[in-house]
Amino acid sequence: KRMVMPAVNIIESKDDFRIEVAAPGLDKADFRINIENNVLTISAEKEEKHEDKEEHFMRREFNYSTFSRSFTLPDSMDTEKISAKHKDGVLNVIIPKKEEAKEKPARTINIS
Numbered sequence: 001k002r003m004v005m006p007a008v009n010i011i012e013s014k015d016d017f018r019i020e021v022a023a024p025g026l027d028k029a030d031f032r033i034n035i036e037n038n039v040l041t042i043s044a045e046k047e048e049k050h051e052d053k054e055e056h057f058m059r060r061e062f063n064y065s066t067f068s069r070s071f072t073l074p075d076s077m078d079t080e081k082i083s084a085k086h087k088d089g090v091l092n093v094i095i096p097k098k099e100e101a102k103e104k105p106a107r108t109i110n111i112s
Helices: none
Strands: 007-012 016-022 031-036 039-053 058-072 083-087 090-096
Touching: 016 039, 031 083, 039 090
Parallel strands: none
Antiparallel strands: 007 016, 016 090, 031 039, 039 058, 083 090
8 A cells, every 4th residue: 555645735714624635536435534523534545456468367456545634623613514525636625613713703882
């Protein structure tokens, strides 16, 4: 098994965190995303088969590409509402912030 570490970007907006994993050659089905005790783990495993057929023998090679990255999420994340999508070799994991953790716009308090 060879470890391939894909590029990972973490982008924070006022409403959520987004983790982008650039892993060309991996399909949606190759990924696993788990959350346990505020630790988000993104892993992938891909099996590649190569066959060489000669006259009297056949050689098979199996390659596994695996990786795993874990992220400890702050308590302000709404782990119940994590979503993920995969497109063009990039896995996007969206982790919304809890309502109370979102930045509230400044407002003026009226004095009565």
